[in-house]
Amino acid sequence: MASAVWNKQTVSWALFDWGNSAFATTVMVVFFPVFFKQYWSADVSATESTAWLAFANGGASFVLAVLAPLLGTIGDRGGARLKFLFGFTLLGVVTTAGLAFVHQGEWQLAAILFALGSIGFWGGIIFYDSLLIDVAPRDKLDTVSGFGYSIGYLGGGVLLAINIWMTQKPEFFGLANATEAVKASFVTVAVWWALFAIPIFMNVHERSAPSVRKGPALRESLAELAKTVREVRRYRGVVFFLLSYWMYIDGVNTIQKMAVDYGLAIGLPSSSLVMAILMVQFIGFPAALLFGWIGQRISAIVGIFICIAVYAGVTVYATVLNTATEFFIMAAATGCVQGGIQALSRSYYGSIIPAERSGEFFGFYNMMSKFAAVLGPFLMGATALLTGDSRSAILSIVVLFIGGAAMLVVAARNRGT
Template sequence: MKVSPRLALFEKKVFAWALYDWANSAFATTVMVVFFPLYFRQTMTAGLDGATSTFWLGMVNGISSFVLAVLAPWLGALADRGNAHLRFLIAFTVIGAIPTALLAFVGPGDWIAAAVLFAIASLGFWGGLTFYDSMLVQIAPRERMDLVSGFGFAMGYLGGALLLSLNVSMYARPALFGLADAQMAIRASFITVALWWLVFAIPLFRHGPRGATRPAIGALRAAREGFVELARTFRAVRRYRPIVLFLLSYWLYIDGVNTIMKMSVDYGLALGLPPGSLIMAILMIQFIGFPATLLFGWLGQRVSPLAGIFVAIGVYGAVTFYAVSMTTAGEFYVMAAAIGCVQGAIQAMSRSYYGRLIPVERAGEFYGFYNMMGKFAAVLGPLLMGTTALLTGNSRTAILSVGVLFLGGAVMLVVTMRAAGRAPSACQAGSVKAGQRAGSTR
């Protein structure tokens, strides 16, 4: 009996996988996007000027992403040899959740301790996503990959929005929750995020794909084999030009997405917008993102994920130019609504389109390479924006610099389409042949 695609989303393994996005998105929304930038600027770096605070926040985000990108081959080899992706996901969840909770106990002005804890928590968040994303090919058949990928991101938006709503209520009316003031509410929100992350990750920990156990290897051997595997995968990727071109395109435009996600609240504060308005704008993004990402998942399955990616890049490019002249909270709400329509879509469609390009029999290797590129993509944007703000002393110029990443990504995506013959099925066939040729050299 054929299962409806909509019903298939609620299969135990699929729903548990999507629920992890619900769990860890609390860190992305409450901590990474809203309250840590707010707390960092207003409390931790209160004695520094705005441009310097933006610089250090960009440095923290960029350096943590760079460290993870460097470690990715080693982690991938260590996990692959023991088929331990799920165990590594559990470990990185703990690495992310505990420092998040500890942020609640950092004193005012101690911005170095706050930055270190935030960097470690970010490593846990992004590192966990490396192993989470690689499970997509085990969770979903290729014909439902767009829909399932979109479902995961949509669940993330909904889960992140619900907890952020609670945290915003705590921030707006701390006495109602037995808290002394708004600053104490921010501290308490860090603890709620850690608990939310751990509790809702349990279903995937219980029902996630485990695979056959392989012999374990030592750390040094894993490190050596990790970089050998990286070189081997890179040689295989080079044999199929559309994959190379898409990864270059993805590296550029997803860097812009990550930068706007991480730095938008800091940018709003630099413009003098009230914190309450910025928080409400982030909530708008989350609640709009839930149905919008589901819609783009359906679009990707019925038409092509490339259509969704191009629409999203166009919207993001327009947003960067719009933000330069933005002066009011109402204008920030307009920007937030536009971002909410496409933020989850561009992430979900990129993940599933790449799944169509790569050879099925080597999906683990190729997704490892994809995630490593994604982590390097989180380095350039925050550093570019932070450095531009420091050199010019103008946050408006800094946000405009991010538009270069979207323009470059769009151009490379057009080149990718031409190289692939504008047909995902042809891309898939070509990549399988390339994978078979590469596999014969092992």
């Protein structure tokens, strides 16, 4: 493991995850949704503010889902994945810092900056993921991918802990109140993101690619993308894995997005929910390393199956929990497999795609992850309407894990075809 992970390129690559994960934890999951409701749109109806927040999230996801394969193709054709990564990182850093200067009542501007920051975050991940092929040997993808996710969980958790401390003890940091602390937290995320992005641009070397002129690059990339779509049946193992990934990661995303709302709905205090989120980050650090080892020593497919089984169990358990202690147990179980299923999915996919087209193929991979936020909520909503029971609605998510596992079996049998 040491020879594969502890070198300048892999550590520099992983540190990018350490940095940008702060946006996912502090901004996306914890502070922005609460601050948007309670500060920026405090004078707006709950319905209207919810709609704008949904538009910001949905709009950013849709833009990236549509553009992801094309962006990956352009990056491959021009050998410009690091340049694209820099551009998206700059967009995310600047707009995240900009949130600190949005005044109360300016909820439209806050929503727009958040959407742009999300595009910077998710757009950068397309090229960050594709660089895994450049920094890791093919036989060490599981280890390096797991290392990246583990570092990301730790980095995001460390800054989130500091930011929570800032809001609880603002005077210690020379801040007037919790409101100023939240605004300062947005700046710390931007600085953290930018600082830990520096090593990847200094030390990671993208493999050589054919040199193309800027004019023809877009036309050639569009033609190459169209060709890939037409010939996708040649990559049967890839197709079946993407279908499997779309199903089980939809279940994962649904649980992540609904967990806090569900906890509030059953009367749990918000402080307990925030601490549970923080706990997931620190459990995810060693767990992702462990699953990287499982993928390397046993099989990435076996590791993914273990994660799917745990997620299915967590979903069933969620239907009977009633206390904060039980919620913490659910969060701990989720933390054990959340990083693992992400890391092994990425490394397994990287092992079955053509290396020279990793940007393009990871574009498809990230497109699936963006569209993997539709079926789960639809299942929950439809089940809730039919049964009138929110616990039955959550249970319906198990269908996604069962379907994903079944399709994963087909993908494994078709690997290399």
